[in-house]
Amino acid sequence: MRVSELSENKRPTLRDVSIAAGLSVTQTSRALNGHADVAQATRDRALAAAKSLGYAPNLQARRLKMPEVRAHVIGIVLSSTIRFSDPFLGELLTVMVAEASQAGYELHLSIPPPDENPLASYERAIRQRRVDGFVLLRLMLDDERIGFLQGEGFPFVTYGRLPGSTGFPTVDEVDESVKPAVDLLVDLGHTRIGCLAEPLRQAKATSRLNSFLSAIRGRDLEVNDEFVIDAGFREDSGYTATKALLSLAERPTALVALNDLVAIGALRAAADLGLNVPEDVSIVGFDDIDAARRVTPSLTTLRQPTTEIGRLLIQELVMAIERDTTTYQDRLVEPRLIVRQSTGRAPQI
Amino acid sequence: MRVSELSENKRPTLRDVSIAAGLSVTQTSRALNGHADVAQATRDRALAAAKSLGYAPNLQARRLKMPEVRAHVIGIVLSSTIRFSDPFLGELLTVMVAEASQAGYELHLSIPPPDENPLASYERAIRQRRVDGFVLLRLMLDDERIGFLQGEGFPFVTYGRLPGSTGFPTVDEVDESVKPAVDLLVDLGHTRIGCLAEPLRQAKATSRLNSFLSAIRGRDLEVNDEFVIDAGFREDSGYTATKALLSLAERPTALVALNDLVAIGALRAAADLGLNVPEDVSIVGFDDIDAARRVTPSLTTLRQPTTEIGRLLIQELVMAIERDTTTYQDRLVEPRLIVRQSTGRAPQI
């Protein structure tokens, strides 16, 4: 009773198939895996038997024997300081799931437990061979993950570039990403332009800031050191940073925020200071999250091509996983300026 | 040479540890796994050897031998008709990742390839034993996934209830979820209240609509059939539905939208019809997505306790995975009414 019951509901094994097909296990395996030295008639027999039994290979056994076989899973380790309602992240994730699916991959999400070295999450995923490669978000300037993964020889792609670093695929914005915003403001007559930057350990923060600075210089303007300030990532940090900036004796007439949430905080700060946007101060954001077009006044911003970013990240990673090249060219996307109501002519002073 | 090289960079195996510890493989395994019949001194020796070699068990081999061992992964299959910028989904996902991490689980995301039966994604994940259980989002009234997973005896939790269905854990809103919104409107003097419902195949859509209807009746008002309309999920579908509703000869003076995006579309529709919100028509949403407080006028809405929902989903699922109970009680959350500017006294007619 027990035995028959077992063999009833147990998954069929390769051996079951081989018996049904009247073949050896060896030959059944070779038939199913498309090896050359099996006669067509035999192969058909094996396939038919497999199908009729509903056979599916045991992944564990197969991967035990063939360590190189892929999991077809892409890993993403979110930071433990995740900003829950980061709209850009949420959208990027969903885009990547869809894109990965097209390439035959699925996504594996994790967050390092609070007390654990973040690298441990990567190490565990690698040892257990749960994933074939990683997408590295929130790249830091001195990001230890890169050295670690390169040491392991494990494929990954980064969102954001590291100056001078190479040997792995990267997706990032063009160097001049912030330029359209600066140009718009200068064309509107602004000369005192401030920047609400992000924490500079963040790789993207640095490159955006550099882009801002060189765009300003490109228009033969000075960069006032006082006008560049770390405004964090969030709406409230943008709010306080902006209050500080707009309370300067000689205050800027325009602000470029390196992310939309900060820009939205800036809008509120300006309002609370009794300043009108854009009459008294113009504000530009970065990302074009959903909220950007909903706030009042609606936010002029640089739109990230989220879909394209997600697609490129997955494409590059899959390429790195499946072919083993060692040379990569950076894939660069170009944010597009969306002009709304938060920017206007510079006030006469 | 070859051999030494291999043993150099290959991961240490249990056998290596046993040799280093001067033990049999058997006893090493038992020591490391905390079995009883191993002397303390021996156990220490084994642990020390394992540590010094940097031993980590081969998951494939272990799971081949012990089919019941868990992957510690929770699967979520997104629908292929995913709405990319669904803010609620994005937030729920990040909450669940964090919550799962606390319980020692990670998340596995996939989307069924467009040409494939959606159940196939579930089946594959089960056969390959990639996941230990599923979170079922977007539950349909006649959801085939439930029968399938119950047939497989595979653990899952649903977000949303099925009337009369039982035998699996569920997280949902209380039956009276929409009541606070209706009560608010009735208290403000409204008697002609419309409902912008969602497609009724969606389980949550039905229960929310029922909640709306019984709340109306609970206040001794009639439900005008014309005032209940399928407004879809999106802003534009909410827009057109609202235009239809507000163009009726006897139009409603208040609308309850069963989701915020639809409500936001309704705001726009009212504005385009020359109606003021809330003077001419009051509008209430559902969810309290980020945009709700940003739109003008800001949206009165029922706030979903997203964090709690995510936590309950994961907790219930993990419980279903780890203990094998067969009785579950529904976990119900209570949306909270957030009153903003889109609701006001009923107009005098």
Next chain:
DNA sequence: GTGCGCGTCCGAAACGTTTCGGCTAGAGTA
């Protein structure tokens, strides 16, 4: 007729674990 090559097949070993059953030595008991 011998030898060779080729197409087709198979047995057995291996991957790294866990576990079943049995073994030994010493302690406890009568």
Next chain:
DNA sequence: TACTCTAGCCGAAACGTTTCGGACGCGCAC
């Protein structure tokens, strides 16, 4: 002293696959 019991240990088999090395038979060239 002889028996039983137990704590502690081990060898070998097993999980389901792939693959190495070889075997068989047949046609072909010499």
